[in-house]
Amino acid sequence: MQNCIIHGDIFYTPEKDRSVSAPDSSLVIENGKIKGCFREIPEEFSSFRLLDCSGRLVIPALYDLHVHASQYQFRGLWMDEELLSWLNEHTFPEEAKYKDIKYAQKAYSIFAEDLYRSATARACIFATIHKDSSILLCSMLDELSMPCFVGKVNMDRNSPSILVEDTDESINETLSYVNEVSERFTYVKPIITPRFIPSCSDRLSSALARIAEDENLPVQSHLSENLSEVDWVKELCPQSESYADAYRMLGFMGKQKTVMAHCVHSLGREEEILKNENIYIAHCPDSNTNLTSGIMPARYFLDNGYRIGLGSDVAGGVSLSIFRAITDAVKVSKLYCRLVDPSFRALSFNEAFYIATKLGGSFFGRTGSFEEGYEADVVVLDDSSVSSTVQDLSVAERLERYAYLESDKPVIHKIVGGKILF
Amino acid sequence: MQNCIIHGDIFYTPEKDRSVSAPDSSLVIENGKIKGCFREIPEEFSSFRLLDCSGRLVIPALYDLHVHASQYQFRGLWMDEELLSWLNEHTFPEEAKYKDIKYAQKAYSIFAEDLYRSATARACIFATIHKDSSILLCSMLDELSMPCFVGKVNMDRNSPSILVEDTDESINETLSYVNEVSERFTYVKPIITPRFIPSCSDRLSSALARIAEDENLPVQSHLSENLSEVDWVKELCPQSESYADAYRMLGFMGKQKTVMAHCVHSLGREEEILKNENIYIAHCPDSNTNLTSGIMPARYFLDNGYRIGLGSDVAGGVSLSIFRAITDAVKVSKLYCRLVDPSFRALSFNEAFYIATKLGGSFFGRTGSFEEGYEADVVVLDDSSVSSTVQDLSVAERLERYAYLESDKPVIHKIVGGKILF
Numbered sequence: 001m002q003n004c005i006i007h008g009d010i011f012y013t014p015e016k017d018r019s020v021s022a023p024d025s026s027l028v029i030e031n032g033k034i035k036g037c038f039r040e041i042p043e044e045f046s047s048f049r050l051l052d053c054s055g056r057l058v059i060p061a062l063y064d065l066h067v068h069a070s071q072y073q074f075r076g077l078w079m080d081e082e083l084l085s086w087l088n089e090h091t092f093p094e095e096a097k098y099k100d101i102k103y104a105q106k107a108y109s110i111f112a113e114d115l116y117r118s119a120t121a122r123a124c125i126f127a128t129i130h131k132d133s134s135i136l137l138c139s140m141l142d143e144l145s146m147p148c149f150v151g152k153v154n155m156d157r158n159s160p161s162i163l164v165e166d167t168d169e170s171i172n173e174t175l176s177y178v179n180e181v182s183e184r185f186t187y188v189k190p191i192i193t194p195r196f197i198p199s200c201s202d203r204l205s206s207a208l209a210r211i212a213e214d215e216n217l218p219v220q221s222h223l224s225e226n227l228s229e230v231d232w233v234k235e236l237c238p239q240s241e242s243y244a245d246a247y248r249m250l251g252f253m254g255k256q257k258t259v260m261a262h263c264v265h266s267l268g269r270e271e272e273i274l275k276n277e278n279i280y281i282a283h284c285p286d287s288n289t290n291l292t293s294g295i296m297p298a299r300y301f302l303d304n305g306y307r308i309g310l311g312s313d314v315a316g317g318v319s320l321s322i323f324r325a326i327t328d329a330v331k332v333s334k335l336y337c338r339l340v341d342p343s344f345r346a347l348s349f350n351e352a353f354y355i356a357t358k359l360g361g362s363f364f365g366r367t368g369s370f371e372e373g374y375e376a377d378v379v380v381l382d383d384s385s386v387s388s389t390v391q392d393l394s395v396a397e398r399l400e401r402y403a404y405l406e407s408d409k410p411v412i413h414k415i416v417g418g419k420i421l422f
Numbered sequence: 423m424q425n426c427i428i429h430g431d432i433f434y435t436p437e438k439d440r441s442v443s444a445p446d447s448s449l450v451i452e453n454g455k456i457k458g459c460f461r462e463i464p465e466e467f468s469s470f471r472l473l474d475c476s477g478r479l480v481i482p483a484l485y486d487l488h489v490h491a492s493q494y495q496f497r498g499l500w501m502d503e504e505l506l507s508w509l510n511e512h513t514f515p516e517e518a519k520y521k522d523i524k525y526a527q528k529a530y531s532i533f534a535e536d537l538y539r540s541a542t543a544r545a546c547i548f549a550t551i552h553k554d555s556s557i558l559l560c561s562m563l564d565e566l567s568m569p570c571f572v573g574k575v576n577m578d579r580n581s582p583s584i585l586v587e588d589t590d591e592s593i594n595e596t597l598s599y600v601n602e603v604s605e606r607f608t609y610v611k612p613i614i615t616p617r618f619i620p621s622c623s624d625r626l627s628s629a630l631a632r633i634a635e636d637e638n639l640p641v642q643s644h645l646s647e648n649l650s651e652v653d654w655v656k657e658l659c660p661q662s663e664s665y666a667d668a669y670r671m672l673g674f675m676g677k678q679k680t681v682m683a684h685c686v687h688s689l690g691r692e693e694e695i696l697k698n699e700n701i702y703i704a705h706c707p708d709s710n711t712n713l714t715s716g717i718m719p720a721r722y723f724l725d726n727g728y729r730i731g732l733g734s735d736v737a738g739g740v741s742l743s744i745f746r747a748i749t750d751a752v753k754v755s756k757l758y759c760r761l762v763d764p765s766f767r768a769l770s771f772n773e774a775f776y777i778a779t780k781l782g783g784s785f786f787g788r789t790g791s792f793e794e795g796y797e798a799d800v801v802v803l804d805d806s807s808v809s810s811t812v813q814d815l816s817v818a819e820r821l822e823r824y825a826y827l828e829s830d831k832p833v834i835h836k837i838v839g840g841k842i843l844f
Contacts, residue, residue, distance in 0.1 A: 076826035290756070330501065335717070388496075389528070390529050391495060
């Protein structure tokens with residue numbers, strides 16, 4: 001960890017309706033934490049290493065609260081399929097390949113490298129049911145100094161024979177996975193990962209909830225993504241009042257820090273359970289569109305103090321880019337207003353950026369902002385190919401345009417937890 | 423014009439539910455027209471110039487049926503604004519700048535160059551009310567051998583003082599524009615371009631309709647983009663039965679070949695008028711989302727034999743890429759099914775590609791397919807950065823992935839009307 005100063009055109013969003021722009025300024029990082037933004041570098045920091053990024057955009061790194069590393073190899077393919085055929089024809093057979101550690105080596109190294117080059121600093125990642133290849137993924141990300149939560153997935157029912165575990169084996173492998181990851185790695189941490197209620201028996205789910213509590217681990221899963229899934233859970237857990245309530249009855253939902261992907265159909269059903277301060281909602285707008293799930297009411301959750309972040313949800317979403325998730329979140333919120341509830345306002349760019357940085361980032365700690373004391377997660381962007389040559393743009397305007405037009409471009413510098421990755 | 427052969431991985435869609443894939447094959451172009459796709463090059467063509475694009479995707483070029491060249495400089499900016507403030511605060515002031523020919527020179531040259539490098543072969547383009555800068559745009563595109571329709575825009579009412587014409591002046595300038603463009607240019611043709619009913623007096627509209635008929639020119643405008651606009655037209659033309667009917671009463675709608683952008687709110691109001699075989703609908707999904715207009719029922723128009731094409735509608739849409747319009751059309755059609763009418767099926771990738779090529783392309787003639795006799799509009803794509811290294815993908819799968827992930831990348835070769843542009 002090295003003290004440093006990044007000079008450039010700085011932008012961040014300390015609140016959902018407030019942004020700070022500091023063109024031609026210096027961001028000071030001391031002991032891995034943000035010290036502040038300065039027009040002139042104070043004397044006391046003058047010995048810090050200077051990263052001169054003049055003319056570049058300097059912003060908080062982004063956070064991906066929901067991504068399937070094992071689906072990365074088929075991103076942007078088969079988007080015509082409905083959810084069930086998409087899962088059965090493509091997703092499950094692809095995930096089954098990760099039993100082969102050689103395949104995992106080849107495929108996960110591409111995922112890890114692309115995540116590393118992207119604007120994402122930290123992520124909540126689904127691997128597959130296979131312990132060894134899941135640990136391999138952890139080792140690759142740890143090598144790259146990426147502080148991610150990686151979950152070995154659990155599935156012991158309603159799953160194809162190529163991708164299903166015996167209940168006891170699933171529990172034991174999870175314990176073994178948790179121990180090995182916790183011991184071996186510096187940056188990567190384990191996260192308990194029941195795929196979703198339909199694919200985990202009550203006994204497995206309860207055991208996983210106990211492991212999370214005993215080992216003080218976070219939890220990630222899927223919630224209320226589409227209506228037939230919601231109905232299915234009601235059948236599987238007839239005594240539950242909602243999908244979220246079914247998780248709660250099994251020992252989940254808020255004892256441990258938890259991230260639930262989607263919540264497209266939670267309003268009027270289970271929003272009270274989601275209010276728990278340990279629960280994060282991963283909003284995955286591209287996936288919800290591609291799989292015809294619907295639109296999550298982001299405005300409701302944001303205005304009512306819920307904790308939400310953005311998720312790429314590769315490969316339901318086509319791209320790892322959280323810039324895409326930002327602009328997609330704005331876009332679908334407009335269609336929500338137009339087609340579902342005109343009393344809701346669309347998300348602004350600033351609000352979506354705030355969700356992608358400070359709000360979603362809080363899942364990982366005090367990250368996602370340039371306020372003093374925040375962990376220094378920073379990316380530097382080259383927007384020269386889209387910064388206009390015919391008019392002067394503000395820093396905020398340049399960032400908006402970059403997000404809309406250059407979302408998938410690798411960043412030019414990335415600092416995570418104060419460490420300069422490149 | 424040179425006879426040539428392009429060797430590569432060929433894909434095209436002769437029908438909405440049928441595609442042709444010809445990996446490692448040769449596309450023969452003779453006298454500017456497609457001769458056919460061959461596994462082995464027949465002896466009679468062996469002297470043709472060979473463009474070896476082995477391993478590259480070779481597809482019909484795309485068509486943009488609705489784009490505002492004068493809005494290109496602020497694409498991807500101010501997307502939080504509502505339509506009216508977006509027009510008044512940003513769009514109209516920007517368009518007013520094109521009175522200055524020096525500004526037009528700088529701005530239009532960026533637009534023309536980017537359109538040239540894109541996958542779009544031909545486009546229907548709005549300039550501004552200013553004759554001289556509109557002709558300058560025509561000259562740039564003509565120099566680049568891009569066979570586009572470019573319209574000098576007409577506006578004589580309900581417009582800001584910086585962007586409004588006297589009625590007689592508007593008519594005379596249009597006549598003079600049409601004459602000069604028709605005489606001077608080889609590839610670029612004029613198109614009559616009333617902005618939309620609210621900004622054109624009845625006298626101006628009627629005169630423009632007459633010019634279109636007398637000079638046998640196509641017409642482009644906007645139709646039923648958003649509901650308050652539809653209401654406004656009803657106020658302005660109380661005797662009309664619909665927005666489309668208002669155009670009809672003024673002398674438009676089908677006497678000449680016509681392209682109407684948007685038609686988001688046409689169903690149940692005016693779809694019978696749109697059935698006229700001279701009318702094309704420009705579907706602009708990104709713009710309709712960004713400006714909270716809604717979703718056009720593409721499935722209805724496609725299945726019922728209407729003529730539709732895709733439009734980027736920069737800068738309501740953020741990007742010139744018609745690949746983006748293809749994937750956006752698929753995406754919003756899914757949300758339409760989910761949120762508006764579950765009896766509609768989503769568009770498939772093949773259908774959206776067919777709309778972007780053969781169906782939309784028919785506005786310009788026999789273009790957009792690789793069937794024998796079609797004008798040769800071809801682009802070659804380098805998809806090496808997204809073609810997987812862990813699995814074999816079909817030509818169709820590679821194209822789908824390219825459209826979703828590499829939409830804004832310049833193409834590597836472009837042939838328009840049989841002429842190799844690069």
